[in-house]
Amino acid sequence: MALFHGREDVYCAFCKSQKKVYTKKHVSFSNYVETFVLSVLIMFIVWEGFEFRFLPIWLSLVLISEVLVQVRWRLALVCKRCGFDPIIYRRSHEDAAIKVKTFLENRKKDPSYWLSKDTNLDLPCRTPEGEIVPNPRSSKLLDFDM
Numbered sequence: 001m002a003l004f005h006g007r008e009d010v011y012c013a014f015c016k017s018q019k020k021v022y023t024k025k026h027v028s029f030s031n032y033v034e035t036f037v038l039s040v041l042i043m044f045i046v047w048e049g050f051e052f053r054f055l056p057i058w059l060s061l062v063l064i065s066e067v068l069v070q071v072r073w074r075l076a077l078v079c080k081r082c083g084f085d086p087i088i089y090r091r092s093h094e095d096a097a098i099k100v101k102t103f104l105e106n107r108k109k110d111p112s113y114w115l116s117k118d119t120n121l122d123l124p125c126r127t128p129e130g131e132i133v134p135n136p137r138s139s140k141l142l143d144f145d146m
């Protein structure tokens with residue numbers, strides 16, 4: 001289905017939850033054709049004939065669509081459940097950790113997240129006695145001795 005929608009199912013590298021990301025990073029040839037047709041249509045509506053002034057309109061439309069496609073791609077990369085950003089992680093692991101920590105702190109305080117799905121993180125839990133134990137709800141996929 002990625003062929004028709006330009007979206008792909010992937011898993012977050014941090015919390016392992018499934019998410020959809022846009023695979024298209026830049027405008028395609030069909031976007032150039034669509035913006036060209038739109039600018040020619042605008043040319044005939046505004047000047048009622050052929051004018052070379054449609055070229056700046058076409059270039060503006062191509063620029064706007066390129067910016068929108070890149071912003072859409074970039075925003076879809078960030079995990080909505082844990083705030084993990086793979087682009088920041090490639091640049092700096094510490095900055096990505098700070099961003100995830102800040103996101104999870106804000107998520108804890110935001111009432112709109114209180115009834116939403118869990119973050120799917122296998123964080124250890126503290127018992128009432130103060131002992132730190134592995135999360136009892138965690139998946140056993142990563143359960144190995146270190």
Ligand SMILES: [Zn+2]
Nearest residue numbers: 012015079082
């Ligand atoms: Zn995540």
